[in-house]
Amino acid sequence: MKRIAIIGGGCAGLSAAFTLEKQRKSGVEVEYTLFESSSRFGGVLATEQVQGCQIEAGPDSFLTEKPWASDFCRELGIGDQLVASNDADRKTYIVVKGRLIVIPDGLMFMVPTKILPTVFSPLFSVGTKLRMAQEWFHPPRKAEADETVASLVERHYGPEMVDRLADPLLSGVYGGGASELSARAALPRFAEMEAKYGSLGRGMLAARRKMAHSAKTPRQPLFTALTGGMQAIADTAVLQLKALALRVNSLVQSVQPQNDGWVVSAGYASDYFDAVIIATPAQIAADLIEIASSALAAELRGVQYTSSITVNLGYEGKVRQMLPPGFGFLIPRSEGTRMMATTFVHTKFPHRAPPDRALLRCFIGGSRNESLLEAPADEILKIVRDELAQIIGLRAQPLFTRVYRWRRAMAQYPVGHLERLQRIETLLQQLPGLALAGNGYRGIGVPDCIRTGDEAARKCIAALGLAAETPQKTALT
Ligand SMILES: Cc1cc2nc3c(=O)[nH]c(=O)nc-3n(C[C@H](O)[C@H](O)[C@H](O)COP(=O)(O)OP(=O)(O)OC[C@H]3O[C@@H](n4cnc5c(N)ncnc54)[C@H](O)[C@@H]3O)c2cc1C
Secondary structure: OEEEEEEEOOHHHHHHHHHHHHHHHOOOOEEEEOOOOOOOOOOOEEEEEEOOOOEEOOOEEEEOOHHHHHHHHHHOOOOHHEOOOOOOHHOOOEEEEEEEOOOOEEOOOOOOOOOHHHHHHOOOOHHHHHHHHHHHOOOOOOOOOOOOOHHHHHHHHHHHHHHHHHHHHHHHHHHHOOOOOOOHHOOOOHHHHHHHHHHHHHHHHHHHHHHHHHHHOOOOOEEEEEEEHHHHHHHHHEEEEEEEEHHHHHOEEEEEEOOOOOEEEEEEEEEEEEEEEEEEOHHHHHHHHOOOOOOHHHHHHOOEEEEEEOOOOOOOOHHHOOOOOOEEEOOHHHHHHOOOEEEEHHOOOHHHOOOOOEEEEEEEEHOOOOOHOOOOOOHHHHHHHHHHHHHOOOOOOOOOEEEEEEEEEEEEEOOOOOHHHHHHHHHHHHHOOEEEEOOOOOOHHHHHHHHHHHHHHHHHHHHHOOOOHHHHHEEEE
């Protein structure tokens, strides 16, 4: 019987455990142990019910176009809980000089694909609109080296597009801004489009046409969540794993190679395993692996993380009428606020608030606000309420508030990230039976983390000679 340790019980670790459990149930001679340092599984997936409202402390949904999270939910038997964002009311605003300006129709991420709505939008100056027209004739260009998202977008559309769209959109996903993130790692499709079409606008339209031709299915919603909350993914997975394999309050301190396997030390106990999957943030993986390989530890430590804070405010239902219609707003860095975004949760996901409640979720933090993480909740709430009053005139007293702090939970992919991953993969080849999963590597969202957990488990199974799994290209083992 082969034994595999999984360290970290977030969605990546749970996905790895679930894959091993399926193998075990199908007769493969494998056992696993899932070590989680906190008292609960799920990592940043955490849902709380307050006064009939469903509050998401961490991720509130996932991108539908990345199938791994939805597939995982279906496998877990909670496919019927998948719920689409209410795209009929989708409208997102950007704060420009203190005013809300709607993102024009046809803007795909930050690439304009419809002429008229963009031409008439007050979101962009005449200069940027001219740049958009010229962009259509951008010649194909195969970049020799990686660059920041800001530099790629600025080359195509000018600096205003970086400030008003690229930066706020990316801050919402990574916490970090466009001038910090690698174009190849964060927006690989853009680099491909530039090489093939030159113009991102033409590339995006070609991609859309291709999808329209091939897809027989109706248009997908942008975001997907679960009626039972994001934590339902973790809670359901845990119920399907072998109870004896699950260890909460088990902080792993080190993993060290021994004979042909690994010794995992947690608390005063050490245990021998044939393979190990580390599914923690990369910085923690670095500490765990230090003794086994200081070179690998140094590379993992180089993956930077930012912190973030989500602030949820529940109001009386009449507040709904005071808010602009839509999903919420994003705030460019140049506005000088602490808040980066606000979601009108009751519109984006109506099941999350009863009709007599309005629910807002504000996002602070990232590289702009690291120090706020230590601030008392009252101070954070005051900042959020002052800025809501300033931007949308909302002065109503909330019925309840919740502040959640996530320390160094959002991985950043700066220029050079992909080269770092190659070096990590090379170093891993010298450490057979060790695999990495989680948000530090090839995708920060929930679907990518679930995918990396599954891939790491299958790689370990194959490496131990237990089954001939087809290795997937992106796994870090
Ligand atoms: C506020 C916020 C909002 C987000 N919003 C979205 C969103 O809307 N959509 C989306 O797709 N993604 C979103 N993300 C990103 C996504 O949620 C995360 O990248 C993903 O869930 C990370 O999963 P993970 O399993 O890799 O890591 P984690 O969830 O961080 O889990 C790692 C686990 O390892 C445990 N651990 C750490 N050290 C040890 C140790 N030494 N021993 C044992 N256990 C250990 C931790 O306690 C934790 O449970 C958001 C992230 C945050 C923080």
